[in-house]
Amino acid sequence: MAQIGIIGSEGAMGHALARVIEDAGHTLSGGIDRGGDAAALADASDVLVDFSAPQALDANLHAAIGAGVPLVIGTTGLEDRHHAAIDEAARAVAVLQTGNTSLGVTLLAHLVREAAARLGPDWDVEIMEMHHRRKVDAPSGTALLLGEAAAAGRGIDLAAHAERGRDGHTGARQEGAIGFAALRGGTVAGEHSVILAGEEERLTLSHSAENRSIFARGAIRAAEWLIGRAPGRYSMDEVLGL
Ligand SMILES: NC(=O)C1=CN([C@@H]2O[C@H](COP(=O)(O)OP(=O)(O)OC[C@H]3O[C@@H](n4cnc5c(N)ncnc54)[C@H](OP(=O)(O)O)[C@@H]3O)[C@@H](O)[C@H]2O)C=CC1
Ligand SMILES: O=C(O)C1=N[C@H](C(=O)O)C[C@H](O)C1
Numbered sequence: 001m002a003q004i005g006i007i008g009s010e011g012a013m014g015h016a017l018a019r020v021i022e023d024a025g026h027t028l029s030g031g032i033d034r035g036g037d038a039a040a041l042a043d044a045s046d047v048l049v050d051f052s053a054p055q056a057l058d059a060n061l062h063a064a065i066g067a068g069v070p071l072v073i074g075t076t077g078l079e080d081r082h083h084a085a086i087d088e089a090a091r092a093v094a095v096l097q098t099g100n101t102s103l104g105v106t107l108l109a110h111l112v113r114e115a116a117a118r119l120g121p122d123w124d125v126e127i128m129e130m131h132h133r134r135k136v137d138a139p140s141g142t143a144l145l146l147g148e149a150a151a152a153g154r155g156i157d158l159a160a161h162a163e164r165g166r167d168g169h170t171g172a173r174q175e176g177a178i179g180f181a182a183l184r185g186g187t188v189a190g191e192h193s194v195i196l197a198g199e200e201e202r203l204t205l206s207h208s209a210e211n212r213s214i215f216a217r218g219a220i221r222a223a224e225w226l227i228g229r230a231p232g233r234y235s236m237d238e239v240l241g242l
Pocket of ligand 2: 076099100135139140141142143189190
């Protein structure tokens with residue numbers, strides 16, 4: 001039984017998390033949104049779960065370190081400087097950051113890495129995602145996570161090979177590129193496809209989220225797993241034993 005604090009508590013994920021916390025027999029120690037006191041929430045919690053916005057990250061890391069509590073970060077749209085701050089914080093507390101807390105996507109990343117490695121550079125990798133009309137960041141955190149998996153399979157650096165936001169006279173596709181396309185509309189919880197396109201054949205690896213409860217369950221499982229862990233940056237692979 002843990003005291004779990006939610007950052008982004010009035011958001012779509014915040015509500016999904018609160019339901020899972022109750023179902024799992026944990027206690028909601030509190031919740032904050034924009035302008036809330038992360039330090040006070042951390043003091044009242046065994047673990048923090050953040051599904052809010054990148055602008056909240058520094059205060060959340062500071063609060064987690066101050067109270068000595070672990071932190072699950074599901075917020076997407078993070079930039080290199082955010083990841084550097086997470087690495088730094090992980091020297092003091094246990095932190096898990098991922099663009100997708102679901103079991104299906106965590107496994108999919110392994111399959112993508114394997115397919116990209118085995119099929120080799122003649123197969124073009126394109127990543128397509130669709131989300132609800134409210135989503136503010138693109139490509140999604142999951143699309144980027146899957147892009148990293150494909151890049152790892154190819155032994156290349158994603159940042160140097162990503163083709164994002166094609167529009168107009170773009171020229172031909174660069175050899176070895178990993179392309180991204182983002183669609184937005186309606187209430188879609190999360191659709192991701194990784195397409196490996198070769199000569200006269202295509203392989204598509206896909207995941208569909210039917211609702212947010214899969215993300216909330218994964219995040220609470222991660223929160224349970226982090227409590228009592230030594231400082232460090234952990235992954236969903238470790239939580240799920242994949
Ligand atoms: N890793 C994963 O598996 C998943 C990740 N996500 C990510 O989680 C995040 C939240 O998604 P979702 O719930 O749909 O978004 P919502 O917009 O529904 O909710 C976001 C919440 O965060 C709050 N918030 C905004 N800024 C701050 C801040 N500076 N400090 C504290 N709280 C703040 C908002 O409060 P206010 O209204 O006051 O601004 C709002 O209540 C997104 O980045 C999304 O991509 C979503 C699903 C799964
Ligand atoms: O904003 C969302 O809703 C989601 N965000 C995450 C992402 O950016 O990949 C995870 C999931 O796809 C839903």
